[in-house]
Amino acid sequence: MTNFGRRFVTLEGGDGVGKSTLQAALVARAESGGHEVVACREPGGTPLGERLRGALFESADGETDPTAELLVFEAARAQLVAEVIRPALDRGAVVISDRFADSSLAYQHHGRGLPADLVTQANEVATGGLTPALTILLDLDPSEGAARRGAAGDYLEREDGGFHGRVRDGFRALAEAEPGRWLVLDASQSAEVVADAAWKELSARL
Numbered sequence: 001m002t003n004f005g006r007r008f009v010t011l012e013g014g015d016g017v018g019k020s021t022l023q024a025a026l027v028a029r030a031e032s033g034g035h036e037v038v039a040c041r042e043p044g045g046t047p048l049g050e051r052l053r054g055a056l057f058e059s060a061d062g063e064t065d066p067t068a069e070l071l072v073f074e075a076a077r078a079q080l081v082a083e084v085i086r087p088a089l090d091r092g093a094v095v096i097s098d099r100f101a102d103s104s105l106a107y108q109h110h111g112r113g114l115p116a117d118l119v120t121q122a123n124e125v126a127t128g129g130l131t132p133a134l135t136i137l138l139d140l141d142p143s144e145g146a147a148r149r150g151a152a153g154d155y156l157e158r159e160d161g162g163f164h165g166r167v168r169d170g171f172r173a174l175a176e177a178e179p180g181r182w183l184v185l186d187a188s189q190s191a192e193v194v195a196d197a198a199w200k201e202l203s204a205r206l
Contacts, residue, residue, distance in 0.1 A: 003129070003150070006205075007089060007094045007095060007133065007204060008085065008095045008097070008130070008131075008133055008165075009094065009096045009097070009132060009133065009134045009135075010090060010096075010099065010100040010132040010135045010136070010170075011023055011096070011099070011103065011104060011134070011135075011136050012099060012102050012135055012137050013066075013099070013137055013138035013140065013171060014108070014140060014142055014145050014164055014167055014168055014171070015145055015146075015149055015157050015164070016140070016144075016147075016148040016149035017048065017089070017138035017139070017148075017187040018138055018140075018187055018191060018194065019138060020098055021141075021191050021195075022136070022138065022191070022195055023096055023098050023132055023193035024039075025098060025198075025199070026096055026195065026199060026202060027039050029195075029199050029203070030094050030202070030203075030206070031202070033206070035093070036088075036091075036092070036093040036094065037074055037092050037093065037094045037095075037096060038085075038088040038094070038096070038158070039095075039096050039097075039098075040080060040084050041097065041098040042073070042076065042080065042097065042099035042103065043056065043073055043077070044076065044080075045076075045080045045097075046076075046079045046083045046084060048079045049076035049077075049079050052072050052076040053076060056069065056072050057148070057154040057155070058154075059155050060155065061155050061158055063155070064155070066108060066113070066114055067114065067118075069108065069112070070108045070114060070119060070122055071122070073103075073104055073108070074122045074123070074125065074126040075126070077104075077123075077124070077126040077127065078126040079126075080097075081127055083123045085097070085130065086130065097132075099129055100127075101123040102135060103123065104119050105119050105120070105123070105170060105174060106157070106171045107167055107172065109170065110124045110167060110170025111159075111163050111164075111166050111167040111170065111172070115128050116133065125159055126201065131181075131182065132195075133181070133205060134181065134201065134202060134205055135175075135181050135182050135183070136182075136201070137171050137172070137175050137182055137184045137185065138185055138187035138194065139184055140168075140187035140188055141168075142161055142164035142165055142167075143161065146163070146164075146175060152160045153168075163194035172184070183198065183201050185198060
């Protein structure tokens with residue numbers, strides 16, 4: 001059974017779209033409103049998760065099998081849910097995560113071509129059915145994202161434009177299929193405009 005985390009917010013989108021910038025802005029605004037806020041990222045956010053992140057993102061191009069890649073992400077996610085996200089939600093905090101389970105569907109299903117059922121089942125195991133109340137998609141042409149981030153730092157960022165295009169299409173399909181949970185924002189706008197729109201939606205839910 002899905003556990004709908006009412007104060008659980010996730011930020012999604014391709015590389016270079018501005019998720020970390022938006023996360024910092026939302027954390028500051030929520031804290032100024034008197035809320036306890038926990039910010040986290042995927043993969044990572046725990047000692048184990050950060051070690052898994054390092055091992056994965058230091059991989060050479062073409063070194064990581066897609067199924068192995070999925071399972072490493074899911075292992076880091078399971079630890080983050082158990083160690084950080086669920087305890088924070090249980091005590092009434094707002095949790096804002098830079099990526100969550102939707103990223104696996106976008107990257108490993110739409111991007112890599114792994115079966116949707118496999119990714120969905122792996123997500124279910126890792127999250128225990130935890131679903132964000134709000135997912136904000138920062139939508140941006142992959143070429144603009146690449147220009148923003150400059151030199152690619154890891155093997156995922158170095159994937160070709162076709163891969164990143166499939167990931168973007170995947171995120172958009174997920175948002176279209178579940179409009180009640182997703183807020184899609186044009187990430188080509190200024191960071192302030194994006195933050196204002198995201199905060200308007202988030203604050204209404206708090």
